[in-house]
Amino acid sequence: MPVLVMKFGGTSVATLDRIRRAAKRVGVEVAKGYDVIVIVSAMSGKTNELVGWVNETSPLYDAREYDAVVSSGENVTAGLMALTLQEMDIPARSWQGWQVPVKTTSAHSAARIEDIPPQNITNKFREGMQVAVVAGFQGVSPEGRITTLGRGGSDTTAVAFAAAFDAERCDIYTDVDGVYTTDPRICDKARKMDRISFEEMLELASLGAKVLQTRSVELAMRYKVRLRVLSSFEEQSDEAGTLVCDEEDIMESNVVAGVAYSRDEAKMTLVSVADRPGIAAAIFTPLSEAGVNVDMIVQNISEEGRTDMTFSCPTDQVKRAEKALAAAKEKGDINFHDLVADTGVAKVSVVGIGMRSHTGVAAKMFKVLSQEGINIKVITTSEIKISVLIDRKYMELAVQSLHDAFELDKAG
Amino acid sequence: MPVLVMKFGGTSVATLDRIRRAAKRVGVEVAKGYDVIVIVSAMSGKTNELVGWVNETSPLYDAREYDAVVSSGENVTAGLMALTLQEMDIPARSWQGWQVPVKTTSAHSAARIEDIPPQNITNKFREGMQVAVVAGFQGVSPEGRITTLGRGGSDTTAVAFAAAFDAERCDIYTDVDGVYTTDPRICDKARKMDRISFEEMLELASLGAKVLQTRSVELAMRYKVRLRVLSSFEEQSDEAGTLVCDEEDIMESNVVAGVAYSRDEAKMTLVSVADRPGIAAAIFTPLSEAGVNVDMIVQNISEEGRTDMTFSCPTDQVKRAEKALAAAKEKGDINFHDLVADTGVAKVSVVGIGMRSHTGVAAKMFKVLSQEGINIKVITTSEIKISVLIDRKYMELAVQSLHDAFELDKAG
Known part of the structure; x- marks a missing residue:
């Protein structure tokens, strides 16, 4: 079965209601015949609360302990999402980073994913599981300690899974409905793009158009992962959002994209x-x-x-x-x-x-x-x-x- | 070095200030020359919040997902306690159940501890770590999934660690200053006991004197773990609280204990x-x-x-x-x-x-x-x-x- 990766950011899983709405979107893709890997962030606000506690406890904190504390928010959402899917009669289970395992470097709080062996999850798909819900943003170091990938790291988790599982596409559900030619808040003529090349997205991301974490775009470019940015707050068709893809997949484009x-x-x-x-x-x-x-x-x-x-x-x-x-x-x-x-x-x-x-x-x-x-x-x-x-x-x-x-x- | 196990319940770690107070108690024992294993509960209220979310999401929940969600509260406290100790220049690190590992049965939400191999933590003590902060209430099943021991399970975690590490004593810090002859709230003549036998404590615990989880007392009796109940809100001497111990260690006692x-x-x-x-x-x-x-x-x-x-x-x-x-x-x-x-x-x-x-x-x-x-x-x-x-x-x-x-x- 083809694999689809769907990532839901913090605002898309901020409440139990929103988790249910996200789960319905997952259900739509399952019904199309995909094996789905869902990557979830922490409920919005939770990570900031945990970071605040760490900073208050220890301003020059041990990054290993920071990671152990801050990664817990995603574990909660992963479990709740799996339960929500089960309630919809969709066989699902949650995976924490160490369970997959998502192997990373030891650079705590800024770790890089080195390998995601697909066997454990693939075996479960073979046994009939239809959705693997994975806690984003986290992994495990060679020393067996919990690592995190830096703020916004769940985007990178999603793309890395799409690469490791040779996914057909990686859909990033967020609170905007795509990538715009510029920020609509300061230019009312801003237009949502249907497609944008990896290279352009990289420049836009690193220049402050904070739709996707820069590293996730780099990774998508390297592994040719088709990345789609779309809103979790609207009914979606297959054509919704913005597809970030290889420039060869873009027929025509403006000289200046954004x-x-x-x-x-x-x-x-x-x-x-x-x-x-x-x-x-x-x-x-x-x-x-x-x-x-x-x-x-x-x-x-x-x-x-x-x-x-x-x-x-x-x-x-x-x-x-x-x-x-x-x-x-x-x-x-x-x-x-x-x-x-x-x-x-x-x-x-x-x-x-x-x-x-x-x-x-x-x-x-x-x-x-x-x-x-x-x-x-x-x-x-x-x-x-x-x-x-x-x-x-x-x-x-x-x-x-x-x-x-x-x-x-x-x-x- | 002799090992001491110290367990802090939810009210004893409810805020960053209380975590600091608990850490100071740990510092006192470290200064005496103990290698200390600290077992922590979730900040009070956190576990109830997580349980509430699970119940709202899925009334007949998959206990494996319940455990994955509910165990996260202890992970937060373990990391914060380790950071607090580090701020006091005490070498400490946190351990989640799967990292120790705390091996349990697969009976999710009511798992029993089967084995706690001491090597990983002992090696760190040899390398100079003075405090291992362990997330209570949780373990890992033979299938590699997170388990929990049932409500109040952190007491059982504490006693199991005391047994596995042949600890000199297991101190349970809580919001009462010991075990009383009866509930002081309904009988103002109630007297704090200095010592009580395991058998008596078992009967009192299972009869509703909710100071210790019943299973933790059973385990302490089986492995002859000297268990002390004392308050985390008062300055403590070596004689504080109530020692739950073998009846042979009690010189004289009333016919009726409580x-x-x-x-x-x-x-x-x-x-x-x-x-x-x-x-x-x-x-x-x-x-x-x-x-x-x-x-x-x-x-x-x-x-x-x-x-x-x-x-x-x-x-x-x-x-x-x-x-x-x-x-x-x-x-x-x-x-x-x-x-x-x-x-x-x-x-x-x-x-x-x-x-x-x-x-x-x-x-x-x-x-x-x-x-x-x-x-x-x-x-x-x-x-x-x-x-x-x-x-x-x-x-x-x-x-x-x-x-x-x-x-x-x-x-x-």
Whole structure:
């Protein structure tokens, strides 16, 4: 029998009623003849409660104990979902990570799935079980301790199961009805896409369109898992939601697929750095060691042996970055006159695999922003994305103007 | 290093503050040089919440899923306790049932512990771990599924660990400061006992003095585990609480150790049953099959081939008993004129190993009740216990009078 993976996020299993509604969706797929693997998150709010208790108990907690505590929310939902399905006369049972087993690395709270031996679950399917309900977000380390995959990790669990069981599709049920050309909350012309390529989804996800965990998209791309994002709050057809798939499965598309933004960016400039070979490494190694996620990097032209180095990072990491750079200066590893942090910026990006073959996207983007009087502070580009850092107050305007200019309200 | 088992019930770990207080008690024992195994319950209220969800989802639930859901509360407390101890610089880690492993039967929701291989935990003690925090109430079946031991099962977990690790003592921290000669809420002369024998504790526990789960006392008796009941809400010395131990360890004791009561008893009488060999089996087999816990049984003298048969059972099982007996009558297995249920009764018992060698306890008990004008409806006796069924309205009076008459306010 073909296998289908269905994943329900926290809001989709927040109450017993919602679990029943999700179970009905599962029933529809079972009736079509699928062996279904259901991946569940914790009831919404539960994980935050557990994380709060851990933080209050031990601010610098042992991640192994954090994982043991925080993983319990998914176990509850898995059992309740299995019971709900049984009440509908659908043979089902729950599986915790260690029971499958979902083998992961020992990197507690940020573990990576290494292997999911399918035998145990496959044997149960052969014996007549129709649904395996698996607690998402968790696994077991080589030492036999419980691990978790990091926040949002249930998406990754779902894709990993789809890969391990060669599933026909991996359906991610969530509180939005698909992936949009941009955030509908700030642009009312935003349009739901029927299909989007893995590459575009990756850029959109990592740029702040938080529909799917980035790692889950990477994994889906690597194993060619057809990933569908759809709403658990609406009646669904086979065509509902957005299919994230290989670009070969997308017949036609716009040059630009979507406009993404990230509000919590800060721009930091090291003024008048002594320029010498290895200076970039001397700056960014201590930042990396301090856990600062540096995103964009721009180096000005060097004059008289000195240069300005600008980078962006999440706003809440500014303090950490300042501390790391001050320490490096103290040690004599780097030399700069001043460190200027600008926490009033945002990042806006246009994303599309069409850019590979179409020129002029960057020029058009800069022209649109210029016409609106928006000053660009930093620019970076990749093969399928152009990002700019601008004053945060212009963020909504920039997103709306770009969405209009690239005609994203019209299907490609 | 000697091993000490310490068990903290739900009220003793109900909040992060209480977990900290419990951890401090653990720290005191660690400082004395013990390797400590801490058994924790779920935070009070949590298990009831989970049980409620299961019942609402599936009234006739799959016990395997019930166990998977309900066991999660203990996992949370185990992790939080380990983190709290680590914050106090005490090397500790949490263990879930399957990690130890606590091997049980497959009787889900009422599993029995079959084996606790000590190697995994002992190895960690050798490596420098000072406290193993174990989630109580749970284990793992031969099929690799999570089991639970039934409500109050954490006491049994604690005693089983004490036996498996040959612990010096098993301390049960709870919300009372020991075992009393009777319930202090209805008799202000009730006295906390320093020591009580396993046999007496068993009778008191099963008679409704709900300090310890009955099975934990049975297990402690079989493996000669010294069991101490004490309060987690008071500063404690080595002499605190009540030691439940072998009767050989009790130097002197009263003939009667305590007065127990049970409020929710019903007396049922089958009027004019056709008396013949096998009639008792014909009555009590269907009751047993219907899950009715029959306690006392009395058969009147037979006259003209007919007799009255009286038994007691918990009040909430009366309906079930009536249904089972009506069905048996319908089938022609038994024949009776009437079935009279009296739900206004209570059971009062005096318990003491001294009764084995002292006569006259029953006579004295009956005389005391008679002097108070309390009519006895049913009597049963065992080697160390005499129980009577009386009108519920006299229950408090009976307990107080017996406590006085046997001078239980004075240590033996």
